[in-house]
Structures are given as structure tokens and as C-alpha cells.
Amino acid sequence: MGRPLPSTCLSIGHHDNQVSDVVIHYNGCLRVAKQGQFYDSLDLESQQRISRANGKIADLRSRLETSEQASTAGTRLQGFKQAMAEWRAVTGHSNVPAATNLGYSRSQTPRTPAFGADKPVDSHIRASVIYFKDGQPFDVPGLAKSSPHQKIPVADLLSENESKNPIMQPNENGVVRYFHLPANNMAWVEEVIARYYHEKRPDPNIRPDKQRSMRPESKTETVLQPGYWRGQQNFDAGSEVHARHMKPFFSGISVDPRGSGPRPKNMVLFMPYLHWETDRGRARSAEIAKEARKYDLSSIKDVVDQAKNQLARTETQHTVAPAWALRPHSFMSGSIDRRKALGQVLRSAATLLEAMDSHIEEQLTMSYLHAEPPLHPRRTLDQAYYGALRSTGARDRDQVVYRGTTAQPHPCVGPEACPQCNEDIRKTPRILMVDQLWLWCLDEKTIITSFPRRWGRNRPDPSAIHKSLRTRFQHAHPGEISSAYDLALIIVDEASRVFFNRTKISAEQPNLVELFNAAIRDLTYKQTAAFDQFLIYTHLASRDYKRQRYVSSDNSTQNHLLNINPEGELLKEVKDIQDELHIIMRIKEQQQAVMENFVKHIRRTLVPVVRAHRPITSRPSAVWDAVLEASLEYSGASAEDPTYHREEEERQCAQQTLTKADILLEDIEGRIAELRALLQNTQNTSAALKDLLTLKQQQAGVIEAREAVKQAQLTLKQGQSIMIFTVVTIIFLPLSFCASVFGMNATEFSIDARLPLSSELRLMFPISAGIIFASFLFAFSRGVFANSAIVLARSAASFAWNTAATWVAVKTGLYLVSREMLARANRLREKEGTVTGGMKAEVLRREKNLERMRAAGHVKALARQRQSAMRRTEAADGSSEPAGMVLTPFSEGIPSSSSPFLGERYDGMMDVELGERVSRKPSSQIHLVQGR
Known part of the structure; x- marks a missing residue:
């Protein structure tokens, strides 16, 4: 029976075949016996989709199974096989026939081409190729799909075979070509530029100082000379991996040996821009970078041993049955074992999917991260600013974007999750990244760019820069892209407008401006609430003082007024937001500086073209048209002349390009102004928090003054009491002495006494003098002996008392009772x-x-x-x-x-x-x- 399905069905339940994704339905929903019948019932296009998808799966599986290096995806594939074998053994389906994979076979798996045999990943990564004619993209013959979605393997773009490499083929008149490399790999860039000029790649083993002294002998060396290429690197051999980047830079390059005057046709541009990544992807990329570092530093013996272990493990997994497969079937047929086996299968499948998604990036990192020249990995916001730090994991997870996209702890009441928890479980923590745009204009009709994509994005990414470019190219107006300058302006504009184009923010992409606004609003509200609460407690303390309600210093009102921890935490959050906004504004200012130089270069090139034909006016002028007709009649030229129309078309295209360049500068200025407004809001909140802390300090001074007054009053009362006791002592001391002397049992005063008064005085005065001396010694002596004796006596008494009290409290259970009473009292x-x-x-x-x-x-x-x-x-x-x-x-x-x-x-x-x-x-x- 039929039932409604989601956009992609993957269910064991019965449902009809009206699905939105036939590939997932074919591979994930149907049983093996029904796949052939379903495949035959589809149209030719759907059958081709299934064949292409299964061919890609077979290719990826073959690469994972036959990989020379130990990869994460290969290891997890073997783990998934073991989990499936265990599940089949538990359920009694050990002899399940293999699935029918239509459209491919193992013998048809493509092999790595001869070029780049040491870097097989080059044949698995695809570079974009887009051709424009009459301002719109058109299909390149011999490439799959349609423009602007045509791609070729990077290995073909690096190949020296002219029939297979489109960048080596001659360009037609009026055609603008665009080639994009999906990673900031310096080795790829050097090879592609060398292929464009049909030359050899410059020797990478020449030291930079020698390279500066040598005069370029070829066009490739001219474009890649240190001042335009390796000299712009901002790292060295001892720097961290995430410190690699190219300085923001723009310059025109002249490859003509005779020189091209002040308007060279070639140019190079390096510009940072903002993008995003999931926290999971960032952590995974950092782990792979560490593994690549270890692999790069490994000895030959370690590499050989690792290869032997991998080969032995592969042979064992294919030839030897696992130990649990030999157990009796009845031993593992329980429901608990079935659930465990099923859970292991699902977990292994999830980890395998994640590893397959990032397999190409992993192989690219392992191959090129420490090569010469190296790969430039993606950087987080803090890595781009604090490049010297070894690890920025804690700072990355303190970003405003991370806190805004992470589910916060929510106390739920009851066994079932609340709607907020169900909503939070779908959240994916994300962070800001700083990527680099590398752009070369090799002539007036050819552009090469290089910038990275998100980690593990083998599937379509709606927020990708190149995806936005392809979407924009699809809707290009006729004549909109008439030169390489128009194309370069669009590329630079798309890279700089990430997070600032509200109409293109996808569901996955974080809304940067809104997240910062929300964080600032939250802090402002907390600051206002803290200020109001401070005023309340201040008024309560003032009223208590006026009503002569003297309380101890541990009063809750005074404790709140003397505690600055809440305001300190708020001030720290404000400082973190200010720090991030400063970094983002710095990146935008670097973009603005690069764009200004780029626009200056365009103006120097195109303004003479515009002025050579007619003045630049905002609207047609009848006076100018009359002058133009008169000049044509005088010179014998005609408005129907093709040369005139061609020159007029060039002028209009140049005028449109200049207008786009001015709009680009206005847009970047508006984005910087928006960031400045956010920064101003944070500064206002920070100033208000500082004022609140100042008021708290002043209030603390008032409280201390009041406490000093109360202490002085108490001291005065104590002094009066001591004075009274002193007067009484002075009065009664002589009387007590006289009564004691005359009451003594001496022979002079009593007949029955045995000792005379002189003997009693000789005993009384020395003993009293000794006691008085010892008392004065312990009371006024600052020596070590007296202090040590006092400390020893106190310690002995304290030890005895604490031991006895502890024993009694533990043995009688008073300790537990006291803890419960203390907790209850605190509540x-x-x-x-x-x-x-x-x-x-x-x-x-x-x-x-x-x-x-x-x-x-x-x-x-x-x-x-x-x-x-x-x-x-x-x-x-x-x-x-x-x-x-x-x-x-x-x-x-x-x-x-x-x-x-x-x-x-x-x-x-x-x-x-x-x-x-x-x-x-x-x-x-x-x-x-x-x-x-």
C-alpha cells in the first residue's frame, strides 16, 4: 500500500515507486530481487542516473579497497564489512547474494593516468571549466554535463597532452575562458600556468634568493616570479601549518618582452574572504593535518612497516573468517545480541559515510600539505589573526557563530523531550573560516582562480562560492561578461559578499550579521538588567542604613554590591565580540585595499578606450549626437560602417565594466560601514559595563566607610567598658591585697599558725614574680620560642579536639545529619x-x-x-x-x-x-x- 514519503526515501516499509530520488530508492529501499524490475520500468534518463551513481560508488569502493596508503575510509569500510557479516550471522542470513550493480563492473574501474602517478588524488578531484560567448556560458564539446557545470579531472588540466588539456588549446575570438582549481595548491597553480604558455614548470628546487637574482627567461617564470608569487607567502619552514597564506596583493604583470606600457594585460590577485565550516569538519581537518605531519616525519622503515601491516590486514580480512563467525548460531540469536549487531551496523555505516565524504580531502592533505611547494589549508578566524598559536581549538569554540549555532542545555521536566530540545538536536555547531582567493588574468580572455571548498563536500554545497558563481552565470544577461575584467569583477564580488547577501543565505549557512546582532542585544539586555539590579540593591542598602539597621558584612545585599563577577563575565563576552569584529573588519579592509588597486588597474586600461570615442555621460546628449554626425560627414565615415559599430560596442562594454567596478567599491564600503555599526554597539555596551563597575567600586567605598564608622562606634563602646572595669580594678585591688595579707595564716596574726609572716612572704613574692614574668614573656615577647610554644599548644589542643569531634561525628552519624541540615539551611x-x-x-x-x-x-x-x-x-x-x-x-x-x-x-x-x-x-x- 502507498504512503507519503520524504524527499529521499530509505525505508523497509511498503510504499509505491513514486519517489523523488530514484537512486536512493533503488539502492536503499528495494530488495535485490526487485531491483531489476524497477530498473527496467524507468525511463532512459533515470536509468542513466542510477548507472552513473553506481559507477561512482564502484570507483570509490575500488579506490578504498586498493589504496596504497592507510586511509580512514578504507579502515572504516573494513569495519562496516565486519559489522555486516556479524549481523548476517546473528540473523541467519550468511549466504545473501551480492547486490546487482547495474552500469559498472570491477574491470571497468578507471585507472590513474600516467601523468601524476605519484599523486593519484589529482585524477579524483575535478576542476571547473566554463566558457563564455556573447556574454553567456556555452557548452564545451567533449565534456560531460552542460555549462556552467562542466568539469574535468585536475590531472587532465595538468597534463601536457594538448588534445586532452583545454587550457593548452587555442582560444576562439570573442570567447572568455574560466578555469577553477578547488584548492589553494601552489603546485597545481604552477603546473596550470606553465601548461597555458606551453612551457615547462619553473624548477621548484631553486632557492628564492637565487630566483630573485635571475632574470625570467619564459612567460611562466615572469608570471610566477618571486615578487608576484612565492615572495608573497607569509610563512616559513618553522611556522605552523595554519599560518600559511598569501599576503593581500594585486599587481599587473607584463609578459611582453617589449613591455606593454602602463597598462599590462596580465594581472594577479590574492584576497582573503570569509566563509564557514562545521565544527566537526574543522576538528577532522586538524586531525588529518597532524597525521600528515607525522607521516612526513616518519622514517623509511616506518613507512615500509606500515605498508606491510596494511597488506597483511587486508589479506586476513579477505581470507580468514572472524572468530565470532564460527560460534554456534544459537549462542548469538538473542534479542540483545541482535540489537547490538544492528546498532554496530548503523554506527559503522554512519562513520563510513563520513569518511567517504572526506576521503578526497584527506588524500589531498596527505599528498600536498608538506610538498614543495605546499598546499595552503583553510584557516579559522583566530588562526588567520593569531598565526603563531600552536592550537586555537578553545578559541574557535568561543566564536559568536559557534555559540549561536550550538544547542544550549535546556532543563526538561518529564521523560519526554520538549519541543525546544527537538529543535536543538538538529543544530550543527559552525565556525567562521578565512579562505583565500587566488586569481590570475593570463590575457584579456582567460582567467584562472583557486580557492578551497568546505571539508568533505563531495555532495552539492549551496553555500559554496563556486556554486554561487555558477548560479549567477546561468542567469547572466547577454553581453554581461564580455571580457576577463567583467568575469574577474563577478568573482571578486561573490567572494566578498559571503554572509552579506541576505537573498542567498541557505539553511546551513550561518547568518553572520544576525548572530552578531543577537549576541549584542543579549549582552545589552543583561547589562541593563544588571544596572537595574544594582540600583535596587543600592536603594535597599541605603534604606537599611537610614533606618539604623546595622547588619553584618555577610548580608546578601552588601555581598551583591561587592561582587563584580557577573559584570566581569559580561565584559569578557563583549571583549570577545569586539575582537572578532576587529578581525572581520581587518579582512574587509584588506579586501577593500585589493579591490581599489584592481579597480585602478581597470580604469587605467579602459578609460582610454572610452575617451577615444565619446565622452562618458550618464545619458545620451543631443548636442553630442549632432557633433558626432558632423564629424562623420566631414571625415567621410558612415554610421553604418562596421568599424564604427565595433568601436561603439567596445566603448559600451568598457563603460559597463567601469560602472561595475565603481559599484563593487560602493558595496564593500557599505559592508564595512555595517560592521562598524556593530562594533559601535559593542563599544557602547562595553562603556556601560565599565560605568557599572565604576559605580560598584564607588558603592563598595561607601559600604567600607559605613563599616568603618560602625567599627569606630563599637571600639568606643568597648573602650568605655574597659575604662569602667579598670576603675573598678583600681579601687578594689588595694582592698583585696590588704584583705589577703591580713587574712593569711601567719604566727603574727594567729596563734595556731605554723609559719611566720616573713617565711610566707619569701615564698609568695618569688612565685608571683615568676608567674608574672612568664605571663609578660608570652604576652609581649616577639621571639621564636614564645610564638612556637603558643602555636604548639594550640596545635596540640586543636588536634585532640578535631580528632575526637571527627570520631564522634562519623561513628554516631552526625556528619551526614549535619550535611543534610546544612544543605537544607542553604536552600x-x-x-x-x-x-x-x-x-x-x-x-x-x-x-x-x-x-x-x-x-x-x-x-x-x-x-x-x-x-x-x-x-x-x-x-x-x-x-x-x-x-x-x-x-x-x-x-x-x-x-x-x-x-x-x-x-x-x-x-x-x-x-x-x-x-x-x-x-x-x-x-x-x-x-x-x-x-x-
Whole structure:
């Protein structure tokens, strides 16, 4: 029975054959026995699609199985085979026939061509070839698909075979050619430029200093001389891999040995631009770069051993059955084992798909990253600015784009996920990247570009630069691309407008400007809330002080006023946003500088062409047309002359190119202005946070002053108490001494006494002197002995007490009880702070409302008094105001009182100053106090 299907069906359920993707339906939904019948029922185009797709799968599978180097995709392919074999053994389907793969066979797998045999990846990566005629793209004979989607292997573009390499073939008149290399590989660029001039590639082993001293002997050496090529590299052998890049640069190049004057036809352009990547892709590319570094530093012995191990593992996997396959079937037939086996198959399939998607990039990195000349990998935003850092992983995951595209923790209530969690699970963390555009204009009709694509994008990428270019070429107007300058302007414009063209932002591509706006708005709101909360706690502390409510320094209000951690965290986030905006603006300014030089070169070349025929005007001029007709009659020329029409067409094309160049500069200026507005917003938020921190510091000084006053008062009270005790001691000390002496059991005072008074005094005074001396020694001595004795005594007593208390607490279970009570007390304290804070804010709001009600009642009374006065005035026929009444805008007709709004009966019931300040935003203050 039929049922609705998604855009691509991949289900074991029954459904009809009306699907949107016949390839996925054929390979993923149908059983093997039904594939042939479904294939025969399709039209020729669908059959060809299935054949091409299965041919690509066979080619990729053959490469993975026969790869000389150990690759991630090859290893995961073997893991998937093992998982499938285990699943078949568990389910009892070990003897399943192989799938019917229509349209290909193993013997038909294409082989690596002779050129580039040491770099097989060149034949697997495809370069774009687009030809333009009459301003629109047209199909190149001999290439698959239609323009502007025609591509050829990079190996063919590097080949010296002229029949197979289109860049070596002669160019037709009026045809503009465009060749694109999908990676910033310096070796490819040198080979392609050498093939264009039918020359040999310059020797890469010549040192740069010798290359500068040598005079170029060929056109290739002229274009690739150090000043235009390797001299613009901004890295050395000891730099990090992500530090490789070409300096922003533009220059015209003259390959004519006689010189071309001030307007050379050739030019070179290096320009950075912004793009994006998933965090998973960035991490994977960094891992492959590390592996390439290890492989580059490995010894010959390690490489040989690795190849032997790979060969032995491959032979074993194909000839020896795994140990678990020999187990009895009944042992692994349980439902738990079936679920485990199925989960392993799905997991292996997912990892294999990811590895297949990035297999070409992995092989490209392993082959060219440390070659001579090397490959330039993609860089993150922080790697482009902090090139000396060894690792920027932590900084990359602190980007605004990463935080804005990452799912945040969401506390759900209940076993089922909430809609927010279901939405967050679809989010993919993304980060900003800084790529490079390399562009060469080899003549007026040929352009070569080189810029990278996203990691592992073997499938179509709607956000890719070249995809946008192809879409723009498809909708090009007749005559829009009449020269290499028009094509170069479009390429530079597309590279510079990433994230700033709102009409082309795909679902996967992050909206840069909106993410930064959202982050700045969030920080501004938090700053405003923090300022309001600061005012609330400041007013609460001021009111407590006015009401003589002296509390200890651990009060929640004072702790909040003395804590700057929340504002410090906000200030750090603002600084991070400012840092990223500075980096982005720096890249845009570099683009602007390159574009200005590019436009200057275009003007020097095309302005003479425009001025040689007619002046540049914004609209047709009747006067100029009359002058032109007169000049034609005088010179004998005719408006029907083909030469005149050709020159007029060239002039119009040149004028259109100059207009496009001016628009390009205006657009980049507008983008920079937009970034400056974002930066200004962050600066305003940062200044407000700094002001808030300054206010907190000042409030902390006020609190310290109040605490000092309270401490001084307590000290004064203690001094008075000590003075009283001192006076009492002075009075009773002589009396106590006399009573003690005369109460002694001495023979002089008592008949029954045994010792005389002299003997008792000889014993009493030395003992007392010793005790007094020891007391003074321990009290006033700063020596090591006294301090050590005190510390030792305290430590011994503390050890004994702590040991005993700990033993009792552990043995009796008081420790657990105390922890539970402490946790409960902390929760109650937090709840008490929230409730009391809300009550305080509510009281303040009610006091303010009461004040407003009193003021409203006073206004009504004032109006009634004024009406009575007017009636008395009319009755007296123009008499003056009653005596004792002073009419002012605030107290007209009211007897003298202490307040213009409140009478004497309201004195002492309202803190007007406090109420007015606190009640500016009563609702927001209550929410902030309650922690909402």
C-alpha cells in the first residue's frame, strides 16, 4: 500500500515507486530481487542516473579497497564489512547474494593516468571549466554535463597532452575562458600556468634568493616570479601549518618582452574572504593535518612497516573468517545480541559515510600539505589573526557563530523531550573560516582562480562560492561578461559578499550579521538588567542604613554590591565580540585595499578606450549626437560602417565594466560601514559595563566607610567598658591585697599558725614574680620560642579536639545529619533571600503608589480650592486674591506646609527620595530581585 514519503526515501516499509530520488530508492529501499524490475520500468534518463551513481560508488569502493596508503575510509569500510557479516550471522542470513550493480563492473574501474602517478588524488578531484560567448556560458564539446557545470579531472588540466588539456588549446575570438582549481595548491597553480604558455614548470628546487637574482627567461617564470608569487607567502619552514597564506596583493604583470606600457594585460590577485565550516569538519581537518605531519616525519622503515601491516590486514580480512563467525548460531540469536549487531551496523555505516565524504580531502592533505611547494589549508578566524598559536581549538569554540549555532542545555521536566530540545538536536555547531582567493588574468580572455571548498563536500554545497558563481552565470544577461575584467569583477564580488547577501543565505549557512546582532542585544539586555539590579540593591542598602539597621558584612545585599563577577563575565563576552569584529573588519579592509588597486588597474586600461570615442555621460546628449554626425560627414565615415559599430560596442562594454567596478567599491564600503555599526554597539555596551563597575567600586567605598564608622562606634563602646572595669580594678585591688595579707595564716596574726609572716612572704613574692614574668614573656615577647610554644599548644589542643569531634561525628552519624541540615539551611537561606527581596521591592512599590495617590489627591484639592477662589473673585466683582493665599505653580492656594505635596500630618511616614528613585521601574525591579 502507498504512503507519503520524504524527499529521499530509505525505508523497509511498503510504499509505491513514486519517489523523488530514484537512486536512493533503488539502492536503499528495494530488495535485490526487485531491483531489476524497477530498473527496467524507468525511463532512459533515470536509468542513466542510477548507472552513473553506481559507477561512482564502484570507483570509490575500488579506490578504498586498493589504496596504497592507510586511509580512514578504507579502515572504516573494513569495519562496516565486519559489522555486516556479524549481523548476517546473528540473523541467519550468511549466504545473501551480492547486490546487482547495474552500469559498472570491477574491470571497468578507471585507472590513474600516467601523468601524476605519484599523486593519484589529482585524477579524483575535478576542476571547473566554463566558457563564455556573447556574454553567456556555452557548452564545451567533449565534456560531460552542460555549462556552467562542466568539469574535468585536475590531472587532465595538468597534463601536457594538448588534445586532452583545454587550457593548452587555442582560444576562439570573442570567447572568455574560466578555469577553477578547488584548492589553494601552489603546485597545481604552477603546473596550470606553465601548461597555458606551453612551457615547462619553473624548477621548484631553486632557492628564492637565487630566483630573485635571475632574470625570467619564459612567460611562466615572469608570471610566477618571486615578487608576484612565492615572495608573497607569509610563512616559513618553522611556522605552523595554519599560518600559511598569501599576503593581500594585486599587481599587473607584463609578459611582453617589449613591455606593454602602463597598462599590462596580465594581472594577479590574492584576497582573503570569509566563509564557514562545521565544527566537526574543522576538528577532522586538524586531525588529518597532524597525521600528515607525522607521516612526513616518519622514517623509511616506518613507512615500509606500515605498508606491510596494511597488506597483511587486508589479506586476513579477505581470507580468514572472524572468530565470532564460527560460534554456534544459537549462542548469538538473542534479542540483545541482535540489537547490538544492528546498532554496530548503523554506527559503522554512519562513520563510513563520513569518511567517504572526506576521503578526497584527506588524500589531498596527505599528498600536498608538506610538498614543495605546499598546499595552503583553510584557516579559522583566530588562526588567520593569531598565526603563531600552536592550537586555537578553545578559541574557535568561543566564536559568536559557534555559540549561536550550538544547542544550549535546556532543563526538561518529564521523560519526554520538549519541543525546544527537538529543535536543538538538529543544530550543527559552525565556525567562521578565512579562505583565500587566488586569481590570475593570463590575457584579456582567460582567467584562472583557486580557492578551497568546505571539508568533505563531495555532495552539492549551496553555500559554496563556486556554486554561487555558477548560479549567477546561468542567469547572466547577454553581453554581461564580455571580457576577463567583467568575469574577474563577478568573482571578486561573490567572494566578498559571503554572509552579506541576505537573498542567498541557505539553511546551513550561518547568518553572520544576525548572530552578531543577537549576541549584542543579549549582552545589552543583561547589562541593563544588571544596572537595574544594582540600583535596587543600592536603594535597599541605603534604606537599611537610614533606618539604623546595622547588619553584618555577610548580608546578601552588601555581598551583591561587592561582587563584580557577573559584570566581569559580561565584559569578557563583549571583549570577545569586539575582537572578532576587529578581525572581520581587518579582512574587509584588506579586501577593500585589493579591490581599489584592481579597480585602478581597470580604469587605467579602459578609460582610454572610452575617451577615444565619446565622452562618458550618464545619458545620451543631443548636442553630442549632432557633433558626432558632423564629424562623420566631414571625415567621410558612415554610421553604418562596421568599424564604427565595433568601436561603439567596445566603448559600451568598457563603460559597463567601469560602472561595475565603481559599484563593487560602493558595496564593500557599505559592508564595512555595517560592521562598524556593530562594533559601535559593542563599544557602547562595553562603556556601560565599565560605568557599572565604576559605580560598584564607588558603592563598595561607601559600604567600607559605613563599616568603618560602625567599627569606630563599637571600639568606643568597648573602650568605655574597659575604662569602667579598670576603675573598678583600681579601687578594689588595694582592698583585696590588704584583705589577703591580713587574712593569711601567719604566727603574727594567729596563734595556731605554723609559719611566720616573713617565711610566707619569701615564698609568695618569688612565685608571683615568676608567674608574672612568664605571663609578660608570652604576652609581649616577639621571639621564636614564645610564638612556637603558643602555636604548639594550640596545635596540640586543636588536634585532640578535631580528632575526637571527627570520631564522634562519623561513628554516631552526625556528619551526614549535619550535611543534610546544612544543605537544607542553604536552600532555606536562598529561598528567604528571594522572598524577602520580593517583599522589599513590593513594599517600595506600594510606598511609591501611595505617594502618587497622595499627590493626585492634593491636585484635586488644589483644583477645588482654585475654583472656590475664582467664585469668590467673581462675587466680589474683580477683587484681588484672598489674603494669606500664595498662588504658585506647585502650592497655589495652600497654606504654608513642610512639603508642597504632603501636609504636616504625613511627615516621617514616607522616604520621598528613596521612593522616587526606586520606583522608576517597579515591575522590572521586582522580577530582578526575585531572580526571574
